[in-house]
Amino acid sequence: MEAVNAVIRERMASRHAPRIPEVTAHLVEAGGKRLRPMLTLAAAKLLGSDDIRAVKLAATVEFIHTATLLHDDVVDESTKRRGRPTANLLWDNKSSVLVGDYLLARAFQLMTECGSLEVVTTLANASAVISEGEVLQLTAAQSLETGTEIYLNVIRGKTAALFSAACEVGGMVANATPAQQAALFAYGDALGIAFQMADDLLDYGGTSAIGKNIGDDFRERKLTLPVILAVEKADVEERAFWTRVIEKGDQREGDLEEALRLMQKHGTLEATRLEAHAWADKARAALADLPDHPLRGILADVATYVVARLT
Amino acid sequence: MEAVNAVIRERMASRHAPRIPEVTAHLVEAGGKRLRPMLTLAAAKLLGSDDIRAVKLAATVEFIHTATLLHDDVVDESTKRRGRPTANLLWDNKSSVLVGDYLLARAFQLMTECGSLEVVTTLANASAVISEGEVLQLTAAQSLETGTEIYLNVIRGKTAALFSAACEVGGMVANATPAQQAALFAYGDALGIAFQMADDLLDYGGTSAIGKNIGDDFRERKLTLPVILAVEKADVEERAFWTRVIEKGDQREGDLEEALRLMQKHGTLEATRLEAHAWADKARAALADLPDHPLRGILADVATYVVARLT
Numbered sequence: 001m002e003a004v005n006a007v008i009r010e011r012m013a014s015r016h017a018p019r020i021p022e023v024t025a026h027l028v029e030a031g032g033k034r035l036r037p038m039l040t041l042a043a044a045k046l047l048g049s050d051d052i053r054a055v056k057l058a059a060t061v062e063f064i065h066t067a068t069l070l071h072d073d074v075v076d077e078s079t080k081r082r083g084r085p086t087a088n089l090l091w092d093n094k095s096s097v098l099v100g101d102y103l104l105a106r107a108f109q110l111m112t113e114c115g116s117l118e119v120v121t122t123l124a125n126a127s128a129v130i131s132e133g134e135v136l137q138l139t140a141a142q143s144l145e146t147g148t149e150i151y152l153n154v155i156r157g158k159t160a161a162l163f164s165a166a167c168e169v170g171g172m173v174a175n176a177t178p179a180q181q182a183a184l185f186a187y188g189d190a191l192g193i194a195f196q197m198a199d200d201l202l203d204y205g206g207t208s209a210i211g212k213n214i215g216d217d218f219r220e221r222k223l224t225l226p227v228i229l230a231v232e233k234a235d236v237e238e239r240a241f242w243t244r245v246i247e248k249g250d251q252r253e254g255d256l257e258e259a260l261r262l263m264q265k266h267g268t269l270e271a272t273r274l275e276a277h278a279w280a281d282k283a284r285a286a287l288a289d290l291p292d293h294p295l296r297g298i299l300a301d302v303a304t305y306v307v308a309r310l311t
Numbered sequence: 312m313e314a315v316n317a318v319i320r321e322r323m324a325s326r327h328a329p330r331i332p333e334v335t336a337h338l339v340e341a342g343g344k345r346l347r348p349m350l351t352l353a354a355a356k357l358l359g360s361d362d363i364r365a366v367k368l369a370a371t372v373e374f375i376h377t378a379t380l381l382h383d384d385v386v387d388e389s390t391k392r393r394g395r396p397t398a399n400l401l402w403d404n405k406s407s408v409l410v411g412d413y414l415l416a417r418a419f420q421l422m423t424e425c426g427s428l429e430v431v432t433t434l435a436n437a438s439a440v441i442s443e444g445e446v447l448q449l450t451a452a453q454s455l456e457t458g459t460e461i462y463l464n465v466i467r468g469k470t471a472a473l474f475s476a477a478c479e480v481g482g483m484v485a486n487a488t489p490a491q492q493a494a495l496f497a498y499g500d501a502l503g504i505a506f507q508m509a510d511d512l513l514d515y516g517g518t519s520a521i522g523k524n525i526g527d528d529f530r531e532r533k534l535t536l537p538v539i540l541a542v543e544k545a546d547v548e549e550r551a552f553w554t555r556v557i558e559k560g561d562q563r564e565g566d567l568e569e570a571l572r573l574m575q576k577h578g579t580l581e582a583t584r585l586e587a588h589a590w591a592d593k594a595r596a597a598l599a600d601l602p603d604h605p606l607r608g609i610l611a612d613v614a615t616y617v618v619a620r621l622t
Contacts, residue, residue: 016464017446071412075405094386097408098445101382104412105438108419112432120431121423127416134409135328153327 004037007059011106023087023099027066035195035302036061036166043170043184046295053114053173060123061166063107068130068162070100075134076220111169119169126165133157137222144231144239144247146223152193155200160192183289187299190283195306197276200224202309204260204269215256221246225275227259229268238262273310280307315348318370322417334398334410338377346613347477348373350502354481354495357606364425364484371434372477374418379441379473381411386445387531422480430480437476444468448533455542455550455558457534463504466511471503494600498610501594506617508587511535513620515571515580526567532557536586538570540579549573584621591618 008028014020037058044054072078073086074093080086088096104127111120137154140146167188171181203217204226217224223231223246231242241258244250263269283303287296319339325331348369355365383389384397385404391397399407415438422431448465451457478499482492514528515537528535534542534557542553552569555561574580594614598607 014443014446017443017450019446019450020443068412071408074408093404094449095446097382097385098442098449101379101415101442102439102446104415105435105442108435109432109439112428112435115428117423117426117428117431120428121420124416124419124423128413128420131409131413131416132325132328132331135325135330135406135413138405138409139328139330 001034001038001041001058003055004034004041004058004062007056007110008062011059011063011110012103014102017102019091019095020099020102023070023091023095024066024103026084026087027069028062034062036065036162039163039166039188039191039299040170042295042299043167043176044174046290046293046299047171047174047176047180048291049174051173053116054170056110056114057119057169057173058166060107060110061162061169063103063110064123064127064130065162067100067103067107068134070096070103072134075138078216114173116172119172122165122168122172126161129157129161131157133161140223142221142223142247142249144223144242146228147232148225148228151223151225151228155193155196156189159196159199160189163192163195164188179289183286186286187283187290187303190279190286191303191306194276194279194283194303197225197272197279198307198310201226201269201272201276204263218245218256218259219251221249225272226263226268229271230259230263230266233266233268234262273307276307276310280304312345312349312352312369314366315345315352315369315373318367318421319373322370322374322421323414325413330402330406331410331413334381334402334406335377335414337395337398337401338380339373345373346506347376347473350474350477350499350610350613351481353606353610354478354487355485357601357604357610358482358485358487358491359602360485362484364427365481367421367425368430368480368484369477371418371421372473372480374414374421375434375438375441376473378411378414378418379445381407381414383445386449389527425484427483430483433476433479433483437472440468440472442468444472451534453532453534453558453560455534455553457539458543459536459539462534462536462539466504466507467500470507470510471500474503474506475499490600494597497597498594498601498614501590501597502614502617505587505590505594505614508536508583508590509618509621512537512580512583512587515574529556529567529570530562532560536583537574537579540582541570541574541577544577544579545573584618587618587621591615 012021012024012028040058040061041054044051070087073088074096078086079089111123133154133156136150136157140150140154164185167184168181171184176184200217203214203224227246231239234242245255245259280303284300287300290296323332323335323339351369351372352365355362381398384399385407389397390400422434444465444467447461447468451461451465475496476499478495479492482495487495511528514525514535538557542550545553556566556570591614595611598611601607
């Protein structure tokens, strides 16, 4: 991971525009979990490869992630990320948009250096799924018609697509067999879904340790699983409440508390917790098709960890 | 070009998010000149290739261009593009940011289908130069210290990088020799610079036929060549004027007229026109290293055309 951080620092530089490393460093140095690049390294090493290309691809994956964070914070008009003010607040939306574009371009430069079109295709596909998921969230999010199927598409784009691609490209530089590639994809996909469901649940009751404010999703009228399940079980009066606060965005004092009460009444927070655990189980099960290696145990622990925050 | 348009229409679709083709179509169907994809097709054909990959790459180049327009309009807070309301005005900034990201990802998917890492590298490099140039413009633009060297870096990023890459990738699928590749790069680079200088000049005196408002750059406090040259020749009083309107952004009624008067006084509009013509000459000269072919004459005419708007 130190080698990955060195590549990140080296490649976020810009000869002409000092604003770029300023903005990037603010986010990159903020102490994110570096979960995605870790997946790439682990996938390669688990299959017996110490190929330096895995390090470059790990940095690539983190660049793509950082670019999407910069753009997300503009789209969500966020003011806080990882417990610190967001780049769009410290500088401006313009810098966040353009520096995000720059990081994405740098990511594609870096991945081509690995000399594998299969790798480029995998990460280009992931980028397309990510932005498609974000647009879908934008258009579908405030409609009570949004069901669990659309929700899965949204979080696959938002989170799982890059998790699975991060695992896959690690396997590619290690010459994984097709069955191993499928296992890496399935692990990353399920892990990403479990991770995002946990995040969505924590938004309604976790601690503020992740640097977000409780109820952010509610205020942004995002239909995440706890709300979707509550809308499904709503009676006429409750549906009118959800229509007002989510569809119409007419939110008043006490509404977040009322939303929490309805979610508890219908057990949707608990149902979301169980669903996240089920996806973590799927992630662990996918590892069975990979070689017996200490890192396989660590990847299983990662799946346990992302939902352990919920208990 | 019809085949290119068909690829563009096919690939801008999204199974999950109908907002994407809506926003894209608004821009793509607005009747842009399609100059960049035309360069790719012409470069390939001029070197004797009818490779279908040139069509895909032409569509790729237009996708990258469209993505940058969507993001530019957010950054510049523009309201008009090609004589129509911009996407950020019709929908919102969020859609413009995310649909731009989607188009960029689609561009990278499309270019990998051509099976050439050299092509991917060239377009990834161009994307990095584009966004670096935009950030540079953002940070340097409102400082009177901005000289012609920084201006050249900015417009290389803004315009010339994609023009030259569009020519280069056309040459790559046609197996151009290194000398031919160099000629294609030099032509695209010089053409792009001439094109952008012409645009920057028209902002201070052209017709509104290009769908922009006269004085937009002035109001956005952009230091383009006509202003940079006027600042270089400014006396103390004139420098105080530029400091107020550009650096401090304190613009009052009559300031645009005063700026025009100073540019005319120092002959900077005429100097910019001559500089644009000089770059168009360089573009035509670069064609000498390419085979004798009717398309070579057409490319020469394109260079003449981009500055003919100025006379």
